Amino acid sequence: MRAATNNQRVPAALRQGLRRQHAIRQKACALVSCALALSLSAVCSAFAQSFPIKDKPVTILVPFTAGGPTDRLARDMAEALRKPLGVSSIVVENILGAGGVIASQKVARAAPDGHTILIHHIGMATMPALNRNPGFQVDKDFTFLGMIHEVPMSIVARPTMQANDYKQLSAWIGQNKERVNLGNAGVGSASHLCGLLWQAAMKTEIATIPYKGVSMAIADLMGGQIDVLCDQTSNTMAYIESRKVKAYAVTSPKRLSQPGLSQLPTMQELGVKGFQISIWHGAYGPKGLSDATQMKWNNALRTVLSDPAFVKKQQDLGAVMITDKRTEPAEHRKFVLSEINKWGPVIKAAGVYAD
Numbered sequence: 001m002r003a004a005t006n007n008q009r010v011p012a013a014l015r016q017g018l019r020r021q022h023a024i025r026q027k028a029c030a031l032v033s034c035a036l037a038l039s040l041s042a043v044c045s046a047f048a049q050s051f052p053i054k055d056k057p058v059t060i061l062v063p064f065t066a067g068g069p070t071d072r073l074a075r076d077m078a079e080a081l082r083k084p085l086g087v088s089s090i091v092v093e094n095i096l097g098a099g100g101v102i103a104s105q106k107v108a109r110a111a112p113d114g115h116t117i118l119i120h121h122i123g124m125a126t127m128p129a130l131n132r133n134p135g136f137q138v139d140k141d142f143t144f145l146g147m148i149h150e151v152p153m154s155i156v157a158r159p160t161m162q163a164n165d166y167k168q169l170s171a172w173i174g175q176n177k178e179r180v181n182l183g184n185a186g187v188g189s190a191s192h193l194c195g196l197l198w199q200a201a202m203k204t205e206i207a208t209i210p211y212k213g214v215s216m217a218i219a220d221l222m223g224g225q226i227d228v229l230c231d232q233t234s235n236t237m238a239y240i241e242s243r244k245v246k247a248y249a250v251t252s253p254k255r256l257s258q259p260g261l262s263q264l265p266t267m268q269e270l271g272v273k274g275f276q277i278s279i280w281h282g283a284y285g286p287k288g289l290s291d292a293t294q295m296k297w298n299n300a301l302r303t304v305l306s307d308p309a310f311v312k313k314q315q316d317l318g319a320v321m322i323t324d325k326r327t328e329p330a331e332h333r334k335f336v337l338s339e340i341n342k343w344g345p346v347i348k349a350a351g352v353y354a355d
């Protein structure tokens with residue numbers, strides 16, 4: 001016997017009720033899948049949201065104290081970048097410690113949306129040698145955005161220093177090496193690196209006093225609590241001009257042309273061979289920035305580098321703007337990797353570690 005169909009066995013009223021329930025279920029399903037689709041598309045569009053995301057702040061992290069050269073550069077950049085990036089404000093945050101490692105870690109782990117950026121100097125290339133485990137790899141955990149400028153270092157001393165030229169200064173250090181204090185902005189800072197090179201050049205070891213930032217070191221230099229310091233001209237120039245510190249030399253290959261610095265001899269002129277150092281600065285995002293976001297930042301940086309007012313302000317402090325291919329991400333990355341290879345052996349030979 002043929003089996004009765006479902007319809008034959010189910011009474012008409014019940015059949016109608018079931019049909020209604022089925023229709024309700026279908027509608028509910030349609031609503032749920034619609035809501036799901038909507039929320040999925042919201043999630044997708046959040047991911048696909050292009051930089052800058054409306055109302056989300058843009059933050060530049062600086063690994064050193066406010067008032068120091070990296071901070072000053074970041075604040076000038078923050079001001080000049082607003083227009084080319086199309087944002088109303090950019091916040092500068094100083095994240096101190098470990099010669100830039102803490103700020104770099106924070107950026108390496110930030111959301112890759114272009115809203116958290118690091119401005120760092122040569123420390124980007126010295127951190128890998130100075131720290132056994134910085135918690136990131138410079139070549140893998142950052143998106144390179146372009147280089148900005150280079151600033152030579154200057155050798156300065158407390159205002160009461162009796163030496164009147166570099167020769168006298170190095171003789172005085174030689175005679176007083178037990179009690180000379182050389183300040184720096186912390187292990188891993190540019191002033192630390194410069195101090196290492198200087199001691200190697202003088203073949204003399206002197207006590208170094210690490211501060212949390214160079215603004216604190218220079219305050220103590222002016223007060224006579226420390227004797228000598230090697231730091232960027234963008235930091236020392238104003239104090240040299242106002243005679244709050246005594247200046248002896250610059251580390252650039254040629255003399256500088258700025259009125260307050262042009263009288264200073266280069267280390268080469270003084271016969272101190274191989275002591276040439278310029279502190280370069282660049283910008284970095286976390287790894288995984290989209291190509292569009294990386295290009296937006298790079299275009300904005302290069303727009304700022306051709307802004308006459310910005311350029312003049314930096315040049316007046318002794319900075320040399322980078323105008324070659326290193327303003328582009330690929331060359332910036334290549335340069336930083338070559339600097340890691342250059343400074344690694346110098347730091348290893350000096351036997352210093354920050355951690």
Ligand code: ASP
Nearest residue numbers: 064068070185189190191
């Ligand atoms: N000049 C500092 C240094 O020695 C850092 C800074 O404040 O830019 O690294």
